[in-house]
Amino acid sequence: MVLAGGLAACGTVQQLSAADKVSKAFGKLGDGKTFKVELSVEATADQLVSFGKATGDPIERPAAEALAGLSLAVSVSADRPLKEFGAVKKGELDKLADDKSLALEYVLAGKDGKVYADMRQVDAKTYLKIDAEGIAKLAGEDPSEVRAMADEMPAELKVFKDALAGKWLTFDPKLLQELNKAPKGKSSTPSATPSVDPKVAEDLMNSVKDVFSRNLTFDDKGTKDGLDHVVVSAPARGLVNDLLKAFKPLSKDVPSFGKLPTAAPTDVPDTKIGVDVYLKDGALSSVTFDLAQLDEKAGPGVHLPVKAAFSKDAAAPQAPTGATEIKTSDIESIMTSFAKGPGGNGVTPAEPLTDAQIKELARSGMSEAQIKMMNAGGLGYQDIKDMLALKS
Template sequence: MRKGLAAAGVVALISAGSAACGADDPASPQGKVDNAFQKLGKQNTITVDLGFSGTSASIYSAMKGEDGFTQADADLLASLHVTIGGSSQKSLSLLGKSLGKDAGATKDSSAGFLLSTDGPSGKKLIEVRAVGQKVYLRADVQGLEKLDTDRSDAGSIAEFNDQYLDSLSSTPGSVGAAASGKWVSIDPAVWSAFVKTALAAQGGGSDSGSTTPTLDAKTQNQVVAGLQAALTKDATFADAGKKDGADHITVTVPARQFAQDVASGVAPALKQIPGMKQSDLDEMQRAEGVPAKKVTADVAVKDGSVSSITFDIHQLDSESTGPLPLTVSFKGSAAPITAPSGAVALNPQDVVSAVMGMMGDDSGSSDDSMF
């Protein structure tokens, strides 16, 4: 899983850098990629799907040397997909130019996240949408049990389902709606006020720990400039022919130097995270676990727009026994990401009452009079 996430980051950053290269010749491999990302960026909504493109058998063959990796783990990885979307009233290419004082404004934009399994019995396990000033959440708690492939784990999701899910699902109000897989909404202003009040009651002060890290325009520009430098100075592009109606371009970068440059590029943003240590940043920038060799990614361009990027994870591991392709698929659309209908407001008092109830405190019974 760790290797998969690392590779996902490499692929995503390669794609971002390719779009920022600005090749002089639009007919060159680099120019084709640049133009393809520019066309994708003209859409109002872009969704990005991440998943392994190999079969469960090929995934197991490539990963069976990992400690504790089983066929059940391979089956899970073959079925899982992560989908991330973003939309705005403006085309996303225009948003990329807005790095001034209004950068990061969300009133005219929205975002979505989906964790799902595919196949005939595919399910949406977790879905999150950020629309306007609210966050909307829906989770299939029973379906999430499938993510725990170690059935011997006494602290598994299955145990939680057996002990608490039925009780929570029958709870009136927002907690019951959330536990039964219905949409709930979260108002950050309400929760922030609740946390401040709770901290003050505990003698921590209303401002204790309540600062939210933000990326100002200067930091954003530093990150963008750093990533563009990392992704353009050593990348090479080559035509790889046509397949399934798409033009394929191979993008090659020196892995360790690339990782070091990317770590330096994102450091200004990571410093904003509470608890982030300089020693952790230094370790990232050393990139000791990344091989000192060149790695490649395949970029597919269809109908003039980027349709997918595939990265073979085995390139990062000399002990890998076979290919392990991870594919990021792109789709542009004019349809915006919208708030779901019928969402119930998740109230912090309801959550506290439910937790107290699970702990056996009768005083924590739910009070839904405010609804």
């Protein structure tokens, strides 16, 4: 682990021992075939209201009550140890959409167990169920507006009425990939994914290790109730500044890194911050952090704790029964509905494209699904052709 590797360069024996504990605990996360992490707001409604008042961004009591205890759980289950999946190790779960050997689930829920959203990937199919009215309440909006929206939807948008009614939907992830397929244009070529020279990557890793060795401290707080407690601390502004300097040399290899700031944003506090790490039998149990540490306006006595709880005993996500399938025609229907606008008004409907026109336009690299949706949205053959010409 980079943290422990950095401390190996310099640090006390106690720090090295504590860092080694944390390093090994994180390293064990991918040993099993299942894994679950649950991110939760541990702050009470009173703490949320106090934090909002102190930082100048008030939080209404109803919203604070809803946010207190809110959690997002992510579960992963596979037919082999997770560490064997490269995408899992890199946190690139979106690249696993076509992998039938792995199942995923994301659940957004309240402290009372109320589920606001549940998304699953099982056998390379995606399933989704939302509590639209509950989410509206969570956002401080009027849930009656959700009901009104559902009532106004025409019959051809049944799949979306089902979604607002809290029913399960399902779709093939390839549908989204098809809709997001970018047109190549006449003279353009596919852009290659930026690659980093192995030597540059090695230098970056060494630089990051050096940053951690100079900034991080690991303090072993002992054991209580079967949990080992380690506090990881660092000066916030100094750590961010040093990490930015470490990543800067990569800007010529990865263009997006060139957009990174040259110094820590002014709202990063110039104080030491700490993260509490809890281990059970050498495995990572939970990590807690007080977000109030990141805002100097919070002041003494103001706290906003959040927690990440880890488990390797998660139940495998299952495919729900009776889910309504979303098809390309459903997407086209909602595009047509938006084009018409409330009461059937809106843009002037375009002349339907012929099969020959669709095939001709598709030679640009744009998918037929995209072309049909643009036509349903009010764009005619020449409109789409002109747009593609601008992209070439």
